[in-house]
Amino acid sequence: MNLSLISKKFQKPIEFPCKQRSFFEKPLIKNLMRIGVITVTILIATPVQLLFALPVRSQPIGQVEVKIGLKNETLVDAFQKIEAQSPFHFMYRNEEVKNIKNLNLPVSQKNVEQVLKIILSKTSLTFRQVNNQILIMPAKNWSTESALKDATTISLTDHILTYTPVANNVHGKVTNTSGEPLAGVSVTVKGTATGSSTDGAGNYLIDVPKNGTLVFSFVGYATKEVPLNGRSEINMVMELSVSSLEQVVVVGYGTQKKATLTGAISSVTSRDILTTTNENVENMLTGKLPGVRISQQSSEPGSFSNTFDIRGFGTPLIIIDGVPRSNMEQLDPNDIESISVLKDASAAVYGVRAANGVVLITTKHGKAGTLQLTYTGTVGVQHPSGLPTLLNAVDWMTLMNEQQMHNPNGGSLAFSQADIDQYKNGTKKSADWFPAVINPYAMQTEHNLSASGGTDKASYYISLGYLRQDGFWKSGDLNYKRYNVRSNITSKITKRLTAQLMVSAIMDQKNQPYADSWSIFKSLWRQLPTQSVYANNNPEYLGNTLDGTNPAAMISSDVSGYKIFNNKWVQSSFSLTYDMPFINGLQAKGLYSYDYNMSDDKQYQKAFNLYNYDAATNTYTPVVSQSPSNLYRSFSENPSSLLQVSLNYNHLFNKVHNVSGLLLYEESTQSGDNFYASRDLTLQVDQLIAGSALNQVGYMNVNGLYKQVNEGLVGRFNYDYKSKYLAEFSFRYDGSSKFPPARQWGFFPAASAGWVISKENFMRNSSALSFIDNLKLRASYGKMGDDAASSYQFISGYTYPASGGNSQALAGGYVLDGNFVNSIGFTNLPNPDITWYTANMFDAGVDLDMWHGLLGVTVDVFNRNRHGLLATELLSLPSTLGAGLPQENLNSDQTSGFEVAISHKNTIGKFGYSVSGNFSYTRTRWINYIQSTAGNSYQNWLDNLNNRYNDIWWGYGSAGQYQSFTNIINSPTFVSRSTLPGDYIEQDWNGDGVIDANDLHPVAIGYNGKVSQGSATPNPPLIYFGLTLGATYKGFDLNALFQGAAMVWISYPELLAQPFYFNGGSGLSQFTNDWHPADPAADPYDPNTRWIPGYYAYTGSVADPNSEQSVRNASYLRLKSLEIGYTLPKRLTLKAGINSVRFYLNGYDLLTFTGIKYVDPEHPSDLYGYVYPLNKSYNIGLSVDF
């Protein structure tokens, strides 16, 4: 469909797919086109016009006479002259006609058919009439001889036709490995500016010197070079590119060819991102980029809780379309063109914020000549991944009895056998809380409609996206909705000046019941199976429970109120690019961006009743929960702006010295403001107006009030010699307002070099090494900063009101004269020298591509040394000083590791497949860690963190479980009198016969220093790996992503570690597998009691959370995503006017292999293990290109 249409109404041809002319004649539309602004209306109108186009009756071209003459004019001129005198319109591909010039024809009157035969006689073109249109197309089985013959027979002697013939016409068809035609493939003559491209049917036509070489290139496919050797037809099968050396990669403030890259940069394009279906773009990258470490912690709609870092460096800087922006999670994945990750010193151009690496996200732009209307949509169901089950009544009572019998002073049974039997024989029924709270399935759906296209003057990409994800609560009151709108428009204002306007708006909303997810799980897991959801099983009365919570009430907004979190983002940037005259390759650019983000939250705490039922009196007594009802509103806004001006230079000297340079100035401002208000409600109406002035609160989050400014001057210089010796130097002189005036500015240089050995003659000439397509060595080193330190630590003073006050703990004020009086807060002592910490990053890598893409290997090793990490001397100064100490730049650490990426791609007949895998390992050690000296050398050794990994988990070793009383009596270590068979034996590590703190030793990896589990989030796994398998066969495609992590340990807290963690509450069913006396009523402390072994110790004995009994290896391998697609054959869809239709099935987290039970291995043990689960999801998708 990629034909060009020319109209006499237009001065210049506009590249546009073949559509109805009448449409383009509308003056309004024409004007819009000229100014380069395309509205949605057009895009929607266009296909409609197509669909309703009716056949038009017309005259044959042999019957219409025209009177024309040509004088050194082009073929297009000739067409225009004919159009002016006839009802006909020409349709042709610009590429095919633009080189046909210098036509001469004396003025004469002939019918159109005759004229065309004359002027096309020496070309490879022929024509065909369709209604009022004349299609100009390459002749089938065309040969010079036959054309000349035709021409001769038609030519009129009284007209002299002069025509400058082209050297040699070559034509052919380009297809992909499945035999489908490829449109838009660039076909050029090597070493010249001559070029053409394929049409919708994959056909091309080009003039080539007889000894010339054709170069076929297409994004995503391997470029092919074919020497002509006298042929006139060359059909080409393009293969998906493996080495993607021709790929252009987005780098900081620009783009570079992958072939000449010297930095460690990984990137993915939209095609690879979209093989995974998930609500969060980050999860769609998992396993796909070597060195990018992603763990999903929850699939709670709208929570987007992930750990996301590059090489274990910490939170990276996210740049979206050249502007630092933090809303990666809310992007519509369909809008993303590519994501590049700068993993080494190539990030140094971002200066003081670059130390953790940089993620560059580029959104899609329109391309000249292709109008594309694309719809993509999925609908799917989610299923919770890894949820434990709850104890039933009999098991609960049994374990409760065990717990109460577990008393060396003499225990007693909480439940008699008769009590238990009532549940066993069905007299009473165990309450099933789980299905009352959790739905096993929840819906999710995502839709995107985009339109892109343009001319060589203007292009646009606009899209509309919608996402909805439901949660697992039975009530359906947990859900997330998002709307994305994007408009990226580029317009060439003059020959040298290009303007670009990019606007994106995102609106999202998370709805949830008033209770947070973790508290609902905590409540659910505690509920006794002997108490029912409803009092007396009467659904009109929600039951009061032992702990006073009822998860069935908590999940319902109608019962207990709700929370709504609204966010809106408007992000815009406008840029002008000017190609400088006189100096070839020099470009100036200015960009201004303004972003605005606002959140508007509402929380409605609704009072409700739970009921106690007293069977003796048959009464329901209400217990009021969450009283009084309260309404909370908050609003915050975060505007930010950025200004960039830059000069860019790029030139190839003497065909061997490729020089490019960049000089850029950037200034950005971020600020924040907010307030909130709450009132106790007098009326049960969920608005502030219904509240009372008594106890009302109006205040703000003091930390959300800020303004910060960054300024930077960036320079970069690249040089390569024949693309063989590569060098790059960059710097950034960067300033941050977070630091005292004398410490605001820093200089961050970086340098890198590469050597493409495969371009050396000794390799090129060696037939033994000919299998190597590309071998590149590269290394980079640079200095970067991180200004994440809290602001204004160089100023002393007070905060007012005191920050961190908590009405439930230490309040930020005091009650004087009956009123609450805000107090001041003291800031820390000032540190006039505070500044950012610096990171020196080293990376060395090898890129190797062999056997034309059959095997590609990339290996990187890296090392980052950070200095001046913030710490407080508090750790070593006596507390008697009595003041909070400021942070100082004291600590240092080192992160090092390696990555390997391997890819293989092949095509066997119509079957194409690809395999790519990556593996990364990262670990960080403290080099210098400020700390106090311990009292003795052993303690000093124990506490020391200097030159030690930052994730050593200290705990007790395990020596199994006591098997019998004999075992206990003969224990070599001291045992307490409460010890029983089945109890965990901790290892006497130092052999002194006593288990105490001196037996602590490293047992696993996961926590920074000696922080115990539960009180902090564990470090992410040290090893991440991913394996992507892709295959295509005819219209089918398959993509499977296996992803995993290793060297990670967890220990579960609270209810995951023991039943009845909370006073008499219930627990999880796995604990029934425990050591217990065969006779439940037997005294467990009687040595004659017979024991039945189990996995866990007798109820009441709990392993130390930091012992080997509790610490478990959470390595996993999972089928992260699996997608099977089918593209309908083109011949079918084209008939319907549709370019392509693809159906697909997609699954997320389908299979998991892990040693972790009851919960998902990625599920963290922080928040006491009550985090909302991950989801498995099954989706069906449709993608249509019109």
Added chain:
Amino acid sequence: MKIIKYLFIVCISLLSACNKLNVPPLNIIKDQDIFNSVNGITAYMARMYSQLPIEDFKYSADHGFNNWNYIKNINTYSGEGVNKNVTVLTNGNTGYWADAYTLIREANYFIQTLPKYSADYNNNQTQLNQWIGEARFIRAFTYFALVKRYGGVPIIDSVQYYPGESLNELQVSRNSEEEVYDYIAQDCDSAIKYMNATSEQKGRANKYVAAALKSTAMLFAGSIAKYNQIQLFDNSGKHLLGIPANKADSFFKASYEASLLLEGHYSLYRANPDKYQNYENLFFDDNSPENIFVKYYHYPDVVHSYDALEVPFQQTGPGYSSYLNPTLNFVELFDGLPKNADGTLKTKDANGKYILYQHRMDLFANAEPRLRATVIFPGDEFRGQQIDVRRGIYTGPVAGGISSLIPDGYTGPYSAANLVTSSSSKQTPYTLPDGTKMNPAGLSGVFTSGVYTRTGFYIRKYMDSTKTQADMLLHHSDQHWIVFRYAEILLNRAEADYELYADGQTDVNYLQDAFNCINDIRDRAGATLLADPNELTIDTIRIERKKELAFENDTWWDIKRWRVADQEINNKIYRILNPFYAANAGEYFFDARLEENNARFTFNPIWYYEPIPGGELTKDPKLIQNPGY
């Protein structure tokens, strides 16, 4: 070309505008904005008062100050009460150290800085003195919190700077215990001298508040001098722990004199002629002449959870309840109950058969009003409801009397024979001989699992009876906490009197003064009055103090300063009272027994001093740890 020109102009003008980075902070306030106005001073005061180490509804043995979690409060350590979560005693150390020195620094900074701004107050010395006095009171209060925990601690009396002072200067060593008490006395004296008789605002200190602090602190110091056995000296011979015995009398005397200062300015609360009601109201009446220093709460800005945590089970809001169960041992301290010869509660007749009562409250008919205002008895009324406490229904024969369900001193479970009990509040009713239905356990327990009273009793003191069940929520209580009330001053005075009398001091008729003080207290309590000063012993005074100040976080410190905790709490199982309903008699009987949880408590004598937090020792090598740690 024009555009290029413009671009360059923009470029250069931007680059020259460098001081864009000097953005003033939007949320930091400077010294003069605080010190130059009364409102600023008030905000500073609010800060210091809020940090004051007041052991109130938010102080517990495991979480320290200002934590809603009052479950392991020190009243469950002292033997006054128990709960299901306290099954073993610890030293009660919560590491209160760094926060104390933060507050001391803030007080020091205030004392040093305020004079620079005296012109802003027209050099009004009365006003300036009042404020300086408050800061000194706060500093003294804080040092007292330190010294009673750790013994001698470093005295920091001026602001230290870092960087500025060397690490060596910042590393300070401990002062002697006596020096710290002297320093407290000196600060109190200065505060008493310079402060006004009335507080600037309700909730703040005045000269009498400082006197009350001195009375309490000096009494503590006197007790240490007299009873402490643990001695610790540093290399220079400084007496870090312990005060020479010959200093005892001067401290007792200082306490006595400080107490005397309050006389005539405060008095015991006697607003209601009904002694029971009067005593209950005492803790809520904001206009009580007994209140010397009060910490106020105000919902929702600053709240506690006392009601929610301690409420009888049947009145539970969603969640917590029953975490402070007074022991029978405590109840047995009071008059007006039937007693055996050994002072224990009489529940059986001469034949060893249970005495039957028609109503549970019959047993407590003559109990001292103060006791009833302190604890809730089984079957007692609270918040308009009968607090229904029943261990179970006895279904056995009653003819000839009911024999003891368990032997004396038995700690095991009841035999299931002839007893119907309930494992939880979800009860299956039992049909009585007359056909009516009765739950085996009371609405407030006692159950065999879960949360309920472990002793048969609930706490009444400080419980807000005006609140509804819907208010029984965490973080919803805002009744005030009385830090010093006049009864405590009287008890301080009586104790100091008696110690001086016992040591042979005769400059005042100390015994008579003690007698007057104790009888004043007893009269208000509705207890039996002493007839003669010679009835007084140190124990009568101490027991009076335990009764009067029960559940006010005082007893734990008292038994520690008297150095009797290790004798009183030695492999101790507390006594409880289980009411049973005898189905065939239609009457109640009570089984007084050892606690069914079988929790045994022992106080380790090294706990008389708490350990200095380990981290502090490593940061300051000049600090010496207390013995035993």
